[in-house]
Amino acid sequence: MTLLISDDNRVRTLTLNRPEALNAFSEALYDATTEALLAAAEDPEVSVVLLTGAGRAFSAGNDLVEMQKLVTDPEYTPGKYGFRGLIEALTAFPKPLILAVNGLGLGIGATILGYADLAFMSSTARFKCPFTSLGVPPEAASSYLMPRLIGRQNAAWLLLSSEWVDADEALRMGLVFKVCEPAVLMSEARSHAELLASRPLNSLMAVKQTMMEAIRPAIAAASERENALFAELLGQAANVDALASFNAGRS
Numbered sequence: 001m002t003l004l005i006s007d008d009n010r011v012r013t014l015t016l017n018r019p020e021a022l023n024a025f026s027e028a029l030y031d032a033t034t035e036a037l038l039a040a041a042e043d044p045e046v047s048v049v050l051l052t053g054a055g056r057a058f059s060a061g062n063d064l065v066e067m068q069k070l071v072t073d074p075e076y077t078p079g080k081y082g083f084r085g086l087i088e089a090l091t092a093f094p095k096p097l098i099l100a101v102n103g104l105g106l107g108i109g110a111t112i113l114g115y116a117d118l119a120f121m122s123s124t125a126r127f128k129c130p131f132t133s134l135g136v137p138p139e140a141a142s143s144y145l146m147p148r149l150i151g152r153q154n155a156a157w158l159l160l161s162s163e164w165v166d167a168d169e170a171l172r173m174g175l176v177f178k179v180c181e182p183a184v185l186m187s188e189a190r191s192h193a194e195l196l197a198s199r200p201l202n203s204l205m206a207v208k209q210t211m212m213e214a215i216r217p218a219i220a221a222a223s224e225r226e227n228a229l230f231a232e233l234l235g236q237a238a239n240v241d242a243l244a245s246f247n248a249g250r251s
């Protein structure tokens with residue numbers, strides 16, 4: 001299974017489970033995660049969702065093997081929800097969302113932080129937004145959410161440089177709420193999740209609604225701009241060369 005789901009004390013834990021691919025988001029994983037968020041949103045027995053990854057990575061972002069197929073294979077069939085469906089589900093998610101970043105996070109494995117209510121990070125983890133190295137624009141409304149989260153200059157460096165950001169820098173920027181030693185990451189994230197889950201669900205949802213309602217149209221507009229530029233830049237020379245180089249390195 002590409003996604004593991006477990007419930008305890010009104011906390012639903014979703015574990016990205018493609019450790020052999022560093023939990024890169026295939027179409028199947030996009031669909032499974034989207035469906036899990038939609039189900040958790042409707043389940044009255046779930047108050048908080050905790051998202052983490054199996055193995056040594058949180059998520060290596062988009063599966064670039066599948067991305068190359070999108071460029072080169074006219075018969076390639078995307079999933080039911082795909083990337084855009086996940087972003088819509090994250091934007092609309094009405095309950096607290098907590099991330100436990102257990103390892104490296106690239107692309108959507110980093111930009112998903114814009115949708116987290118709390119993010120905990122292993123001291124050995126690190127982030128990268130590799131968009132300029134792949135010849136594509138930012139994604140997941142990160143062009144809007146990251147400046148709001150960490151300030152314009154931190155966001156500009158993160159989105160423009162394609163450089164790694166370690167745990168200390170992520171904490172300084174405000175990308176994450178807390179950095180933990182690997183052995184206590186999940187217990188720390190879970191203790192915060194269970195504390196929130198002990199509060200009345202209708203109150204939790206009211207807080208989330210008041211925090212998110214005003215910015216949801218701006219998130220949708222940013223996503224539209226990014227998706228239009230992605231369609232324009234996907235398959236151009238810089239992007240084709242980057243994907244070919246990546247996949248050649250895997251063979």
